Amino acid sequence: MAQTAFKGSPVQLSGDLPQRGTDAPDFTLTRSDLSDVSLKDYAGKTVVLNIFPSIDTPTCAMSVRKFNAEIGNTENAVVLCISADLPFAHARFCGAEGLDHVVSASTFRSPGFGDVYGMRIAGGPLAGLMARAVVVIDGKGKVVYTQLVDEISKEPDYDKAMACLSSEDVMQACTASFTAEHSRGMDDDGPCDDGRAGG
Numbered sequence: 001m002a003q004t005a006f007k008g009s010p011v012q013l014s015g016d017l018p019q020r021g022t023d024a025p026d027f028t029l030t031r032s033d034l035s036d037v038s039l040k041d042y043a044g045k046t047v048v049l050n051i052f053p054s055i056d057t058p059t060c061a062m063s064v065r066k067f068n069a070e071i072g073n074t075e076n077a078v079v080l081c082i083s084a085d086l087p088f089a090h091a092r093f094c095g096a097e098g099l100d101h102v103v104s105a106s107t108f109r110s111p112g113f114g115d116v117y118g119m120r121i122a123g124g125p126l127a128g129l130m131a132r133a134v135v136v137i138d139g140k141g142k143v144v145y146t147q148l149v150d151e152i153s154k155e156p157d158y159d160k161a162m163a164c165l166s167s168e169d170v171m172q173a174c175t176a177s178f179t180a181e182h183s184r185g186m187d188d189d190g191p192c193d194d195g196r197a198g199g
Helices: 057-069 085-099 158-163 166-185
Strands: 003-008 009-012 028-030 035-038 046-051 076-082 100-104 133-136 143-148
Touching: 009 166, 046 057, 057 085, 057 100, 057 158, 085 100, 085 143, 143 166
Parallel strands: 046 076, 076 100
Antiparallel strands: 003 009, 028 035, 046 133, 133 143
16 A cells, blocks of 8 residues: 655555556546536546645645646646545635636545545544545546655646646657656665655
């Protein structure tokens, strides 16, 4: 099972992010208007899952703002901002901030999402919330990029995630690049780019 940290203290998660190159597990979450939203709703589009603990924390709020700004200029792609917050909290935040390029998605009706994607925090003061991670899924439903942020209080790497959205050629190069990074991490017995320990 994967591990991250919160203010320097280890945080155990319920599992691991899906492996690159595998089919992304489908899910059904709840939009800010209380309607359902599923991965299959975006078949043929590139989907970015911006997973985080709570919209009511500064780092999580910043991630939603940044992805909203980035995805507004990108065609045939969508960002789902996923947390255990109630849909009302998502609606309040995005409404107040004028954020309309991202899709808010709550796990409150679907607690199993955190286990399927391995991101449920298993213990400590944040138990039951999601860890901070980014998953990019291509139009065929394949996982092409993942990042488990190694410290929950840090922001994700927006540039690497968005680099996978530009085109099929860039996406293939992105996948090859991160696969090579992972291999080097294993050779060096050091941390891989997606937050897992090498070796």
